Amino acid sequence: MMKYTDKTTGLTHFIVRLCYVLLAASVIAFPILMRASEEDFYYFVMLAGHGRYLIVPYYLVVPAGYVALICLDKILSNIKKDLVFDSRNIRLLNIITGCCLFAAAVGLVSYVVIALIYQSIETVFLLAAGEAFMALVVRVVRNVLKKAIVIKEENDLVV
Numbered sequence: 001m002m003k004y005t006d007k008t009t010g011l012t013h014f015i016v017r018l019c020y021v022l023l024a025a026s027v028i029a030f031p032i033l034m035r036a037s038e039e040d041f042y043y044f045v046m047l048a049g050h051g052r053y054l055i056v057p058y059y060l061v062v063p064a065g066y067v068a069l070i071c072l073d074k075i076l077s078n079i080k081k082d083l084v085f086d087s088r089n090i091r092l093l094n095i096i097t098g099c100c101l102f103a104a105a106v107g108l109v110s111y112v113v114i115a116l117i118y119q120s121i122e123t124v125f126l127l128a129a130g131e132a133f134m135a136l137v138v139r140v141v142r143n144v145l146k147k148a149i150v151i152k153e154e155n156d157l158v159v
Helices: 007-034 045-080 087-118 122-158
Strands: none
Touching: 007 045, 045 087, 045 122, 087 122
């Protein structure tokens, strides 16, 4: 069996692993950025102005983000090992879908709570919608891969 050596897969794998570090850095930086004043070079209007509303939902979805990254890492490792049409990848895509849906649910609940108790922050709703859309995209990719596995197994039986 020939080993798959696409450079974009290696680059993607590197970026996924870099995201582990960036996600950890964001967990540390969030409270710092939240307290920034307008004079600070690292001042972000949304985090400084609305961070107190966003910090709890953000920390709630960080574990789901790590689980999704681990699953992406495993899928890319499988691709490098030529295990593309493998049911393990379907399971990993299911987990990623669940992570996206969890993040979307946290975002939607957070938006409702923030809108009712404090003030409306439309960005939280938009993020929740984006997370739900990503879950949909992952689900479509999963369905395509699942069908490809069925076709491959049928072809393997013919040969």
